[in-house]
Amino acid sequence: MTTVALDTPKATSTPKALRKDLRYPSWFYLPAGTIYFILFLVPTVASLYFSLTRWTLFNSTFIGLENFQQFFREPFLFQSLINTVIFAVITSGAKVVLGLLLAVLLTSNIALRGFLRSVVFFPVLVSVIGVGITFTVLMHPTQGLINTSLEAIGIDGPGWLTDPRLALFSVALVDIWRGVGLATVIYMAGIVSIPQDYYEASRIDGARPIQQFFLITVPLVRPAMVTVIILSFIGGLRLFDLVWAMTRGGPGFASDVMASVIYKQYQAGFYGLSTAGNVVLFMLIACLAVPLAIFLNRREVNQ
Amino acid sequence: MNLIKRYWLTALASIVALVVFVTPFIFIILMAVKDRQQAALRDMSWPINFQLVENFLAVVQARDYMLITAYINSTILTVGSVTILVIVASMVGFVLQRHPTKWTPVVEFFVMAGLMIPPAVVPTIWLLQGIGLFKTLHGMILIEVAYNMSFAVILYRQFVATIPREMDEAAIIDGAKPLDVFFRVVFPMMWPVTVTNIVVQSVGIFNDFVNPLYYLPGRGNETVQLTLYSFQSQFNTQYNLLFMDILLVTIPPLLVFLFFNRQIVAGLSAGAIKG
């Protein structure tokens, strides 16, 4: 009893004014938190329920996992799932490799370096829809500039966006075109932070440029590479606007991805199914991108 | 021998990069100033009738001056959401960095979730309808704030870490209350990252197509990106006008790029070194 009585004044003597939580008040979280909570978290949580319903926005009927079963049963829906993964893997893989090569090129001593950097980066800032429309015109099977140019050198160009086997890859190609600049600047930030000493020391040790690239540049831009992989992979999984501007998922369902299916089902009034698509996409990211991020970051710590 | 080979290799790579990245833009510009017949050929020929002004006026006047409305809407949307974003995200970044508690990991989790999780579209529409913000610019502004919050917070938090705590303490000794410490001392010191945030977020929000498509449908609500989408079907046969629109939509980011190249690159590559 005595000790308690003695301790009490100590506990109350924490100066109110000096407590860190008053100096850095927690209500600073409130404005941001409120907007985020209402407009992002609530719908995200609600989607878990509505994905299990048949839904008209005014009333919803609980139907269990039927929407999800439909997703995996209907070939055209399931195809979009596969397409999404293929698309994300191809585009992020290409951005990881091409971005690094471009970054090396653009940090070396070349003519027009500043201009080239701008040129490679600028597409990142341009309207995706604008890019999509432009390339749709360029990729027209008969009138498009790409195929007319190929024809001029005797090659019979394919139907980039009209051939069902090719459409998804053509869109991926354009996505790489417009997104590689971002990967490049991230890599460039990594490359310029590598101390020049390493290159000079290795040159004295007799390393050739190609060896320097694999033995110095690649290992030391690893953090940048991790960022590029994760950013572009998640971006690839979520992509909508480019597909929509270029093919609307066509021909048929050949280039449909999750995000375009979600929009189509929404337009068609299948709100429950559309929301289930959202949940599937969420799961896809949770099951692919998150473990990937954790794996890449852990290896980094271990090094 | 080796040197020459390398020289040719880099020269070749440079030329390929130049062609691949520049040609589409030249194509856009050429198409935008051609007349209708020549544009229909969709080739790289030099414009015979130089119709810059005519095409410009035609696009602006199309659909009852829809492009003007769209520019106004896009401007309100961009300015409004970026302003809110800068204020609320900087407050979060500040407290998050300065005062770690047992809740900090929770906040961090939500920040990461905001970056990764695709927004649940239909439930959001349902919710916006519920609170009367569906198809309104206000609602759209708040949506953009919510969706871009995470990235803004990350940028601010990284930057606050570079401001010495002694600055806060000097202000406290000078008699500053928490709001004074933040708005009169720390926030002005964050100006460089605020510029980065303004620039990067403006470009992103101005170029956003998906969210206005879902949450801001309806006549008179078009944003600049949506005009492209609707002109795409309308100007099916008038490629010159379609490309003039693309050109007009590309100009704002181009201006931003010319003036703020450094801040954009800094913002987008932030964290590349730390992973």
Add this chain to the structure above:
Amino acid sequence: MAGLNLKNLYKSFGAVEVIKGVDLDIDHGEFVVFVGPSGCGKSTLLRMIAGLENITEGELFIGETLCNNVEPRDRGIAMVFQSYALYPHMTVYDNIGFGLKLARAPKEERDRKVREAARMLQLEPLLDRKPGQLSGGQRQRVAIGRAIVRQPEVFLFDEPLSNLDAALRVSMRQELTKLHHDLDATMIYVTHDQVEAMTMADKIVVLNGGVVQQVGAPIDLYQDPANLFVAGFIGSPKMNFIEVTAKTVGKGEVLVQSDVIGEISVPLNSDRVKTGDKLTLGIRPHALSRSDDGPFSGQVELVERLGNETVVNFTLSNGSAWMAVLDGDEPLKLGSEVRFSADVGAICLFDAAERRIR
């Protein structure tokens, strides 16, 4: 008029106790220096006085007021930080006037006070500049100006000179001393540099491991250190030490012995030592003089001939590095053997608990 009373102050960061029961009285107008090695808790103690860290236990009085729960701005203190912490987006004028602005002082009063402080610190030509355009010494002055306009009862300085170069440090030291004289305020000054402490302080507080080792006027600490730590910390070069054993304890004196120095008889009130006690003998470098039959001998490692004096580093046979400061020029050869003696009156003895016993 404000002195300070620190009553049994404790501070813990989580489970780590950093300040362990500090009692201290500071009179109004005193220039008090907290000195001690890095990490000993000087800044923490100062920040507790400032109100930047809360007090885990104990009481802090500034003047008559118990200040444990008082906001920093209401404590009548001002603080100058090591990094100066000037607001980079404000001009010098606004930096100095910021506190007054926050206190909603009338504009004319603010202007008068800012200009007065600026005049005192010769900052008048710089009032429109931003801190980024100032030299280190000028920034330092602005930081002091910002403190002055608050007209505090107590000035707090946390290593304010450590970012300046050596020459500037000396002149700022003099300026601060003069400022203290002119302002007639209490000043508490933290440093790890004992020279700064010795030259500026009215009263030095030696801290180690969060505990006050000794409080006193500089010269008292030098001449009369309370323990081994203070003896070693105050004074430059450092006091020389060697372990000895009390061989015979006589009346009024004790004979101490070690293999290295042989036997020395030291006058001492003998009831504090018993035969066989392990002791530490200390002697300041300035107290040594050359003598062919002196007890302290070693091999010369380094000789610095400054003209008016000669600093000799030498090693005892057990490997301890000692120093001697000799008057005049002594051309000693490196590697040669030297012998020193010392007046027994200058010899210090410390018991096993490191307390000084003479």
